[in-house]
Amino acid sequence: MFREIPGGTFRMGLSDAELSALRALDEADASDNSLECFFAGAARMRPVREVRVEPFLIARHPLTVAQIRHWLPEYEDEYAESDGTVARVTDDDLDALVEALPFRLPSEAEWEYAARAGTTTFTFRGNEIPDEDEILDVFADEKRVAASENAFGLAATGCANELCADVWTPHYENAPSDARPRTGDGLRVVRGGGADVSPWQGCDEWLLLLSAFRSAYDMFTAIRPVASLPVVGGR
Known part of the structure; x- marks a missing residue:
């Protein structure tokens, strides 16, 4: 099921306000879990820039094992608990799946625009640390899927490690002001992955x-x- 995403302009990247809010959380944390490692790598999510996104369609949630088997009948997934859960595609199947799909991968800008759904906070839920129970096993039943939707009707954004069309570049310097993906040779960008490291440690x-949040493709990815x-009107 696809959702129609309206076009618009947004501020892409980790903003000064988000950084300040993260530092406030870090300073208030009495444990030894400092966010300094995250702050040291924050440049890869910056500089923030204004990006224009044209209207597009995007899947309500990442493809499940059953959906991928529509295009790759022999597909097997060692990470999935059932055919109805999100598929974690590895190198062995990734190229074949991308080639077989009658759709395309989102650009990084399209993904973030859709995930934010008009918000300017950490996640579409706000600037609070998400409850782990809200994002893990979200595909256990339809009620939980619906509860995880943002204002654009997208479920579980950020939960799975989702592949984008862009080639990984460790910053946004000289990035286009529209939603075109950055192309070239090398690893692709992935977004999200909060449920892929369950249980949280x-x-x-x-x-x-x-x-x-953004990183380079590593081991497996959702689509x-x-x-x-x-x-x-045919134009």
């Missing part, structure tokens, strides 16, 4: 849920496909 894995809106 108290090492601030919740930071993976941040709308601005949330995107499609262009039909052209009205």
